[in-house]
Amino acid sequence: MTAPARVVLAGAHGHGRVHRENLSRLAGLGVAELVGICDPVPVPEVPWAPRLAELIDRVDPDVVLIATPIHTHVELALTAVRAGRAVLLEKPPAPTFTEFERLCAAVDEARVPCQVGFQSLGSAAVDAVREVVASGRIGTVQGIGGAGTWIRTAAYYARASWAGRRRLGDVPVVDGALTNPFAHLVATALAIADGTVADAEPELFHAYPIEADDTAAIRIHTESGVPITLAVTLCAAEHRTPYLVVHGTRGRVTLYYTEDIVDVDGQRQRYGRVDLLTDLIAHLRDPGRPLRVPLASTRGFMRVLDAVRRAPDPVAIPPGWIRESGTGPDSRRQVVDVDAAVLAAAETRRTFREQGVPWAAA
Structure with missing residues (x-):
């Protein structure tokens, strides 16, 4: 991967606004570009869909960034992982340990990277x-x-x-x-x-x-x-x-x-600290480079x-x-x-x- 990573953001409001600002910064650096937003509320400036699977099929992202309510994390992450997309998942990754283990099993089976958004661990x-x-x-x-x-x-x-x-x-x-x-x-x-x-x-x-x-x-x-x-x-x-x-x-x-x-x-x-989306994209470009927060x-x-x-x-x-x-x-x-x-x-x-x-x- 040499072109900017194509990123879909699930959850455009609340904490999602922080990720939108960061994506604008990364776009200016040629690292990533926002190619779609999944959210219940339409967002006019980029391709939008209320369902993640539909959006993935339409815009073909490299990374799915999930910044939605805690109890929605696992199902959205499973949708992205099963589609073979890398995931940056906001914390907490799941609302129960059982659901966490279910997601871990899916990530292992799909062999795609999944990073969790504990920003402090990038420091x-x-x-x-x-x-x-x-x-x-x-x-x-x-x-x-x-x-x-x-x-x-x-x-x-x-x-x-x-x-x-x-x-x-x-x-x-x-x-x-x-x-x-x-x-x-x-x-x-x-x-x-x-x-x-x-x-x-x-x-x-x-x-x-x-x-x-x-x-x-x-x-x-x-x-x-x-x-x-x-x-x-x-x-x-x-x-x-x-x-x-x-x-x-x-x-x-x-x-x-x-x-x-x-x-x-x-x-x-x-x-200093590394931005975790940047770190995930670096891992996609060089799989030998470990993720900060797998x-x-x-x-x-x-x-x-x-x-x-x-x-x-x-x-x-x-x-x-x-x-x-x-x-x-x-x-x-x-x-x-x-x-x-x-x-x-x-x-x-x-x-x-x-x-x-x-x-x-x-």
Whole structure:
């Protein structure tokens, strides 16, 4: 392949807008061109169809980029894979582990590349952290902690019928804080730990009137023996850059994965990252070049997602611990003292209940 890769985008709105902007950038570089859009809503500027199979037959793409709701990922990816097209699939790749395995089997059978859109795993910063750990510079790894404190308004959960849902009827969705907005925190921690997930123990809560979690902690046990403790909230007092801390016997390394910054005992360095669509196209041109995030490499993340899916429904945080402000779509809910509990989880590697957080009492 020497000409620009022909790309079909499934899902033109929502996060799909980010991919459309990136495709415009790549078109200017001669790397890729958008040749069709699959979406329920017609898009006038390029060939459009509401059904992916029809569009693939019409425009003959090299790559199908899927940026649709979580519960639609697998069927769309199967359509593309069975048509022999390479796939860039947004995260999470599937709403259940069973569906994930079904997709993996189809990818293996078709022998086509399928990359998952965990952008943080395209960063050289992740490689740098792993190199620091392997070098022994911070001693023996005792565990990994992670924290995410973001602010989301009511508009975030009003944007789509599946937003904040664990299921739509009988269809799993699993749109919680751990599995969607902070999915990169989970996936990046697992990439650093380099271990197969043995078990995961989630603590799920919500302050908004939703089914899924907007505030959560989780302990992940890996077969490599490195425990991972993560805590997140979308009801913070302050919006911060999420981060992971690798705790060693002789030091620590912190990764700010959205900014590609690595801090080793106070010394900071910023790294570059590869665009995952560009990486997929490079793999198509040279199959000997491995993908950054092949579908099979996200198995550990899917184990965690499935543990969240199978866990009891999130517990409602008592009203006395919630502060409301703003009106209409801009209204927001803040959980009292949640920021401190989330940050403490990254430092102490203790979950909310292990910290004795009052609203998290069993």
